[in-house]
Amino acid sequence: MSGRAAVLLWLVIAASPVLADDVRQHGEYLFRAAGCATCHTDEKNHGVPLAGGRALKTSFGTFYTPNITPDPDTGIGRWSEADFIRALREGISPAGEHYYPAFPYTSYTRLTDTDQHAIWVYLSSRKPVQQANKPHELPWYLRSRASLGIWKKMFLSTGAFQSQPDRSAAWNRGAYLVNAVAHCCECHTPRNFLGGFKESRQFAGNSEGVEGTAVSNITPDKKTGIGKWSETDLVEYLETGATPDGDYAGDIMAEVIDNSLAQLTKEDRRAIAAYVMSLPPLENTIHKRTNKKPKPKKEEYE
Amino acid sequence: MKAVKTRCLLSIIPVITILVPLVLHAAEPEEIIKYRQNTMKAIGGHTAAAGAIVQGKVDYKNQLADHVRALQALTADIPGLFPKDSDFGDTKAKDEVWSNRAEFEKRAKSAKTNVAAFAKAVQGGNPQTIVASFKEVGESCKACHKDFRKKDD
Incomplete structure (x- = not known):
């Protein structure tokens, strides 16, 4: 190995954990600024952070926020980064379903690629918590998510x-x-x-x-x-x-x-x-x- | 001697005439709600005024003790401003004020304790302690409003 290559290799090895830490810290800052934990934690009922379950009462019905810890069964543990970014950018779940706009993707779509990546890195570093999601309580005419596609055409413009x-x-x-x-x-x-x-x-x-x-x-x-x-x-x-x-x-x-x-x-x-x-x-x-x-x-x- | 006694008795009469209606008629809930809103506004006014002095925005240092005394008096019995049956109509008080009374009283007590600590700091005169203890007073306002007052800001 030439001297230069060795130095380069050393740089890569030494620098990458630091960089990863930086990205995670940047992600944590954004995660706080975006208030993710505020909605995804059922603080009133002493819920586990990020495991969801908080009731959001709106004039359209009551939404229960989902578990966003990396638990593979009840959280987002099986998601890829692309899944996560599509959720933020387009309001679409990994299964291809539309999210209700109670999840503020109308705003998160404006996040930069770098920032969405950083939030993903931070979220993935959290402890998985097993807690099943609660179904939303909505009037019958809002239970089908198909109409959300029309809603998005009217009210969502995607892009950073x-x-x-x-x-x-x-x-x-x-x-x-x-x-x-x-x-x-x-x-x-x-x-x-x-x-x-x-x-x-x-x-x-x-x-x-x-x-x-x-x-x-x-x-x-x-x-x-x-x-x-x-x-x-x-x-x-x-x-x-x-x-x-x-x-x-x-x-x-x-x-x-x-x-x-x-x-x-x-x-x-x-x-x-x-x-x-x-x-x-x-x-x-x-x-x-x-x-x-x-x-x-x-x-x-x- | 007799004249003095009579004068004493006479002087009580106006006091009795003022007190009698207060004792015989329970206050209207609407009036209680207005009274507590005005008291809260007064607390806010003294807090903002004290804050301006503490943060060095104005130079009324001599008045700081007055604001502190007022805050101590006004926060002495916050739960007393929220009696039963004053939970309807034009109030932003959440139901939890009455349904989670123990927690509510705990928060009120912490506000009182923080105001007392602020008063002590002002007496002590150390600017850093004054600023820090003032911040704590604000924290207790926010903490109680967070769980017990409906949003409007």
């Missing part, structure tokens, strides 16, 4: 995020994190009666959000959005959950902050804020959903 050269690097990073990774629009953009996004109302909030919540307008509209916040206010909110008036995020948004946004680098939080504050302000008042329980009957002559 394209950066806009006339915008700054930070803005593009923010746009990528918001639209491809953290999939903010899945909750914050109102949907039409077919469950497609109202494209002209991007990020204007949703009074009929997931799990019966009211999701706020995050466009910089002064009256109904976050137009009165400064960019620094937003960066701080993404880290601590504190709003400028001293309120603190709750419910699902608190989960998103704890599991994802607070774990990003400061630069990434700044990039998100820069992008969000650059959105066109849209006026949209969100009707807070309050308990519908009737007032308890009062005894007369109390």
Whole structure:
């Protein structure tokens, strides 16, 4: 063996585990930013991380998230990387079935090839957990997945995020994190009666959000959005959950902050804020959903 | 002597007239809900104000102790703001406030403990401890809102 070849061989051997580690770490960062564990873990019922089973109540029915640990029987242990990438990019299962868009492939399709690969590497390194998936609870007319093909033709455009050269690097990073990774629009953009996004109302909030919540307008509209916040206010909110008036995020948004946004680098939080504050302000008042329980009957002559 | 006694008794009368309606009429649930929302807003106001001082955005250091005292008073009995039968209508409180009462009370207590630690830190005057303990106060707000308040943000 010549000296040069030996050096080259040594480089390959020495460098590859380091590179693999780097890819896995990069994958873990994206995995957190994308909030995979938030939906794929039934935390309320002390479920095992990534083994699925969390109920997502939507106006279309209740979805139960699947097991995404590498368990061969109940998880994704028999998947190839190509299967995984097709699921993210096109919303299609290894068996060729369409996924319901409760799985936010409408956003994950915007991930770059490198990032999808990194997430796959990280996911594959997790411990397999055997836990069977629970079937979704849907009305009869939604039980067939065939109609999802039509839905996708109407509402899904596949393909990785394209950066806009006339915008700054930070803005593009923010746009990528918001639209491809953290999939903010899945909750914050109102949907039409077919469950497609109202494209002209991007990020204007949703009074009929997931799990019966009211999701706020995050466009910089002064009256109904976050137009009165400064960019620094937003960066701080993404880290601590504190709003400028001293309120603190709750419910699902608190989960998103704890599991994802607070774990990003400061630069990434700044990039998100820069992008969000650059959105066109849209006026949209969100009707807070309050308990519908009737007032308890009062005894007369109390 | 007698005059003093009479004056004492007379001075009690207005107190009694004020207290009597409070004792005889249980508060309307709607009023309780409004009261607790206003109290929560006050807690938020003092938290944001204290935060601005702690993070050095404003220079009102002399007022920090006032905000801390207010926070201690207002967080002394959070479960008391959520009595039975105040779980309907215009409230974002989740049913779990009442159905998982033990956990709810535990969270409220942790908020109280964290505010006490913050107060101690402010008294101690070490900026690092103040910042860290303030963060913990915010964490307890978020932790409780996460499980016990319906989303609206």
